[in-house]
Amino acid sequence: xxxxxxxxxxxxxxxxxxxxxxxxxxxxxxxxxxxxxxxxxxxxxxxxxxxxxxxxxxxxxxxxxxxxxxxxxxxxxxxxxxxxxxxxxxxxxxxxxxxxxxxxxxxxxxxxxxxxxxxxxxxxxxxxxxxxxxxxxxxxxxxxxxxxxxxxxxxxxxxxxxxxxxxxxxxxxxxxxxxxxxxxxxxxxxxxxxxxxxxxxxxxxxxxxxxxxxxxxxxxxxxxxxxxxxxxxxxxxxxxxxxxxxxxxxxxxxxxxxxxxxxxxxxxxxxxxxxxxxxxxxxxxxxxxxxxxxxxxxxxxxxxxxxxxxxxxxxxxxxxxxxxxxxxxxxxxxxxxxxxxxxxxxxxxxxxxxxxxxxxxxxxxxxxxxxxxxxxxxxxxxxxxxxxxx
Numbered sequence: 001x002x003x004x005x006x007x008x009x010x011x012x013x014x015x016x017x018x019x020x021x022x023x024x025x026x027x028x029x030x031x032x033x034x035x036x037x038x039x040x041x042x043x044x045x046x047x048x049x050x051x052x053x054x055x056x057x058x059x060x061x062x063x064x065x066x067x068x069x070x071x072x073x074x075x076x077x078x079x080x081x082x083x084x085x086x087x088x089x090x091x092x093x094x095x096x097x098x099x100x101x102x103x104x105x106x107x108x109x110x111x112x113x114x115x116x117x118x119x120x121x122x123x124x125x126x127x128x129x130x131x132x133x134x135x136x137x138x139x140x141x142x143x144x145x146x147x148x149x150x151x152x153x154x155x156x157x158x159x160x161x162x163x164x165x166x167x168x169x170x171x172x173x174x175x176x177x178x179x180x181x182x183x184x185x186x187x188x189x190x191x192x193x194x195x196x197x198x199x200x201x202x203x204x205x206x207x208x209x210x211x212x213x214x215x216x217x218x219x220x221x222x223x224x225x226x227x228x229x230x231x232x233x234x235x236x237x238x239x240x241x242x243x244x245x246x247x248x249x250x251x252x253x254x255x256x257x258x259x260x261x262x263x264x265x266x267x268x269x270x271x272x273x274x275x276x277x278x279x280x281x282x283x284x285x286x287x288x289x290x291x292x293x294x295x296x297x298x299x300x301x302x303x304x305x306x307x308x309x310x311x312x313x314x315x316x317x318x319x320x321x322x323x324x325x326x327x328x329x330x331x332x333x334x335x336x337x338x339x340x341x342x343x344x345x346x347x348x349x350x351x352x353x354x355x356x357x358x359x360x361x362x363x364x365x366x367x368x369x370x371x372x373x374x375x376x377x378x379x380x381x382x383x384x385x386x387x388x389x390x
Contacts, residue, residue: 099123211296
């Protein structure tokens with residue numbers, strides 16, 4: 001009985017995969033390393049011990065008390081003391097420290113005399129996440145320092161400390177961050193960052209597996225095994241990669257939410273199904289791009305750029321709706337953007353199918369463009385005019 005073309009192409013691709021180490025490295029080692037990397041990179045989930053400096057121009061008991069209070073802030077690690085701001089500013093620009101607190105000369109005397117004075121802090125904001133953390137920590141520190149002189153004077157006058165605090169701070173705030181009360185970076189970033197990495201790997205592996213047929217002049221044999229059916233040739237070739245990367249996605253979800261206990265508001269089935277949709281949609285995008293530019297040396301550069309843009313426009317680190325309007329609409333041309341929106345819905349509220357069916361449908365729509373370009377892909381494989389482009 002004659003073997004079906006689909007099974008024949010599938011076996012042929014499995015032979016290719018096990019005969020070349022690049023497939024093992026890109027399909028097994030790299031995803032596993034990405035899982036390990038994302039599971040460990042954030043440590044305890046918060047930024048701590050960020051290097052800062054102190055410029056103490058006063059050298060009094062009060063300034064030393066301020067320094068001790070600064071050292072007690074978990075975010076800070078005082079690494080240097082400076083005689084003037086010029087040297088401290090130079091270190092900030094070199095990123096030796098991320099910020100510094102400046103205590104001016106005569107600070108204690110002005111405080112004791114009831115005169116107005118100021119503590120100034122500077123921080124490096126080129127790195128937004130670090131700069132925001134430093135800024136917030138300095139704000140909280142100086143807010144508590146600013147009321148100390150007033151409380152000290154009032155207590156000396158015989159006023160009850162509780163009455164002073166209620167007068168100085170008549171309204172107190174209570175912060176309750178939704179879904180992430182500990183403000184743990186890993187809760188927000190670990191899972192989506194892994195899939196941002198994964199979509200880049202998927203784009204590269206998919207285009208290489210197809211493009212290498214031309215590079216090694218085996219495209220005619222590939223089509224012959226598929227009995228001239230391009231749909232069978234492409235689908236059977238990519239099926240092993242789909243299976244491997246879906247398994248890696250399920251493993252990643254288990255590690256992040258089962259082992260690391262990152263909170264989620266849904267079940268594993270919904271997460272794994274969405275991950276499988278991302279894998280298939282990303283492969284479809286890779287086939288579409290290769291059909292447009294069927295030369296391996298060119299397409300590798302293109303999909304690398306597309307993967308980087310997808311990482312930027314995924315909405316993981318910056319809210320896409322607040323980007324420039326054309327960029328916002330362009331973000332929906334990337335499967336990872338729809339995946340992130342579905343993931344945020346599932347993880348941070350599980351608001352229901354009505355809020356994510358559009359994104360799920362868009363991921364399925366990514367399958368249509370490559371189907372339309374399969375005849376063009378077949379012609380380019382038969383003509384072999386792109387095989388020797390370097």
